[in-house]
Amino acid sequence: MADGGWSTIESDEGVFTSLIENLGVKGVQFEELISLDADTIRSLSPVYGVIFLFKYQRDQSPETPNTPLDGTYETNPPDNLFFAAQTIQNACGTQAILSVLLNQDNTSSTPYPIDIGAELRSFKDFTTGFPAELRGEALSNSETVRTAHNAFARASPFVDETVRTARDEEGDAYHFIGYTGVNGKLYELDGLQPYPISHGECDAGSFPEKVIGVLQRRIARYPEGETRFNLMAVVRDLRERAREIGDAEMLEREERKRRAWEWENTLRRSNFVGFIGEVLKGVAGTKEKEGKFDEWIEKAKGETEKRLRRG
Structure with missing residues (x-):
């Protein structure tokens, strides 16, 4: 891994949960969603947002520079909306995660504000008022975020994930974006876009149907049979809910899941060639x-x- 580079990491609920915990975030986890189903999202409430992974289509561009394919550009976003331009390769997953977390840390967005920890709080406070491009540069230069991200790079003595070749550029590219509600609106936060994209009014109760509708329209733009998508919900730690309602079976199930994630992440970090x-x-x-x-x-x-x- 090259010094200062950002490695490719896997789209996985255990990886993302451990990554944000390494950054100091408390009481949050990721849950993979197998289907585009509003009831499933609602069952995980409170849901802070969703992270969508898709095959990036270079030929799909807005009809005009001022019009996205769906929704409308928020050219003058509110001061409390965190949005950063993507200025680095391989980090779009972490950037999409932060786009949700850093917009759900106060009561204006959710009744269960996320404790983002001292490091991310300092980063957010430092970049308050920055334009999107400068926020992206600040993110790319954050040693704390980069170290947490690279901790989940694929362990290989043969491949440098920070180096892209011509063959990489010709192959399939994948991209992460975040969807979250801020100030009563549903926002699509994609660092490759010039602005946040608003999808209209949205509160916690309508979020599941609203975001599913947006995702269905997006997927419909792909050729029939395309299935290379991944969707994860950013939710409150399900162990906390189990303790609050006294569900011992749910608590044990979630604890087993955490132990499995820990073991899998240990294997991801290990190099077995020797x-x-x-x-x-x-x-x-x-x-x-x-x-x-x-x-x-x-x-x-x-x-x-x-x-x-x-x-």
């Missing part, structure tokens, strides 16, 4: 001592050829 190499050396040494090394190699070649023929 371990695998030592195992192979040990097996090869044993076969050589037994005088069966050549036989073992030939057998492996034969099995590989069989698999290739079946494929």
Whole structure:
């Protein structure tokens, strides 16, 4: 990983939850949504927003510079709306997350304000009043946010995730954006757009239907059969709800989920190349001592050829 770079991270509820906890955020988690269903979102209430991952279509551009494909540009956004331009590669997931969190930390947006922690509070206070481009630059230069983000980079001694090649540019590109309610409006916060996009009036009660409608219209612009989308809700820690209502079964289920996330994230951070190499050396040494090394190699070649023929 190159110094100062931002690595690609996986779109995963456990990764995102651990990432924001590393930044000092308390009482928030991510829940993957399997279907575009308003009732599912409502069942997770309070929902602070959703993070949408989609295949970026370079040929889909607004009809005019002043008109997005859906909604309207908020060219004079309110002072309390946090919006940052995307100025760095590979960090759109973290930027979409922050776009929701930093707009849900006060009672004007939600009855359950998010405790964003000292680091993000300092960052938000510092960038208050900045234009979107300058906020994006401040984010790109935040060592705290970059370190938390890169902690979940894929561990590989062979690939530098911060370096993009011509082949990368020609392949499929994916992008994250956030949707959240601020000041009684539903906002689409996409750092690649010049302004926040307003989708009209929206309160906590109407948020599920409103955001699902926006997402359905967006997905409808893709060719039929396109399924490469991912949607996650940003919700209050479900363990807190379980404790409040005295649901022991729900609490145990959520605790098991957290243990699974912790284990999976440990594996993501681990590089097993050295371990695998030592195992192979040990097996090869044993076969050589037994005088069966050549036989073992030939057998492996034969099995590989069989698999290739079946494929």
